[in-house]
Amino acid sequence: MVKNIHQFSTLTFDCYGTLIDWESGIWDALQPLLMENSASHIDRITGLDAFARIETAQEADTPDMVYPELLAHVHRHLAEQFELNTQPELDLAFGASVPHWPAFADTADALRTLRKHFNLVILSNVNRDGFAASNQKLGVEFDAIYTAEDIGSYKPDPENFSYMLKHLQSDLGVTHEKVLHTAQSLHHDHVQAKNFDLANVWIDRQNLKDSDNWGATARVDTRPAFDFYFISMKEMADYCEAHAKV
Numbered sequence: 001m002v003k004n005i006h007q008f009s010t011l012t013f014d015c016y017g018t019l020i021d022w023e024s025g026i027w028d029a030l031q032p033l034l035m036e037n038s039a040s041h042i043d044r045i046t047g048l049d050a051f052a053r054i055e056t057a058q059e060a061d062t063p064d065m066v067y068p069e070l071l072a073h074v075h076r077h078l079a080e081q082f083e084l085n086t087q088p089e090l091d092l093a094f095g096a097s098v099p100h101w102p103a104f105a106d107t108a109d110a111l112r113t114l115r116k117h118f119n120l121v122i123l124s125n126v127n128r129d130g131f132a133a134s135n136q137k138l139g140v141e142f143d144a145i146y147t148a149e150d151i152g153s154y155k156p157d158p159e160n161f162s163y164m165l166k167h168l169q170s171d172l173g174v175t176h177e178k179v180l181h182t183a184q185s186l187h188h189d190h191v192q193a194k195n196f197d198l199a200n201v202w203i204d205r206q207n208l209k210d211s212d213n214w215g216a217t218a219r220v221d222t223r224p225a226f227d228f229y230f231i232s233m234k235e236m237a238d239y240c241e242a243h244a245k246v
Contacts, residue, residue, distance in 0.1 A: 005228060005240055008199065010119040010143075010174045012164060014155075014183035016101070016126065017217065018203050019111070019233065020134050025101025026051055029094050033075065037084040045213070050081055052217055056187070059125070059154035066149055067126045071095040098126055099133030104205070108139030110233035117240055118180075119143040119172060123164045125154050125188065144171050155188040161196045182236070185217045186224060194224040202226040203233060 016022035027044050030051075034042055054077045058070055065073070072095030079086035114120065120142050124131050127149040135142070144167065148154045151163045168174040182201040183189035186208070193200045206213050209229070230236040 005180070005243060006117065006245065008118065008180040009178040010121055010168065010172070010180065011114060011201075012121045012123050012168075012179055012181045014185060014189045015122055015124040015131060015134060016098075017184040017188075017205070018182065019103060019107045019138055021102050021104050023048055025097060029097035029100070030075075030078070032093065033079060033084060033086055033090055036086075036090065039082065039084055042082055047078075050078055052219075054078055054081070063148075063153040063157065067098070067130055068095040071097070098130040101134065103134070103137040104233065106232050106234035106237075108137070110237035111138055111140045113237035114240060115140050117244060119174065121164075121168065121172075122146065123155070123160060123181075123189075124148065144168065155185075156192045158192055158195065161192050161198075165196065180227075186220045187217050190224045190226065191220055199227045200224075201228040201230065201236060203236065204229060204231050207231065 013019060027047060030047055034040070034047075051074065055070075055074050058065075058074050058077070062070060062073070072091040075091045075094035076086055078084075111120065120140060122131065122142050122145045124146070125148045126134075128145075128147050131145060131147055146160075146164050146167060148160070151160050153159045155161075165176055165179070168179060176196075176198070179198055180201060181189060181193040181198045182203060183193070184203045184205050186202075190200055190202060202209075206217075228236070228239075230239065
């Protein structure tokens, strides 16, 4: 049973939704399509819900497709679902939008605090260049970065977690029991984290524990257990500082 967060040496992070505000980034990147079609009837909840379903299916169908190309396909399918007119230029611009997605306001300071106590590792569903652009907003250098482009599949495929655990051992000498997986998405991260018997931290930025707002994340039928729960990265960093050994 997990009792002390400092029994772990390494935090493995999902990035988008946990450190980067991907929902705001996605919604902002959809605005040109909505404006082009005067589609004011499509609100944020509707748009993000459709994105979650279409992106999940696209990742499962084309696991080796690089993320900007995948996003361009998602954009085209979103236009089709909502019966909107799109052009290749709009699809490609949406696909290239990841570098413009903002970091959450608390992320950089929280990561700098956590860096004092843990190795920091990324397990992300984007490509290497996309994460490199986002990393400029995160304020720290990570000890290891594993992307869907490296692995050839997208979370929640179990191969992504197998790859991460194997490479943590070979790259950093970190064993399974020293890993604490930290993420917002139940669908992408926490279901498989518990399947792999990883300790986990739920960063519930959507306040999903007390609501039904799944945002841009696919729904799961049964919510997995979690070892630690915080509503923000700041809350997690403050907790780690308060419980650090003097």
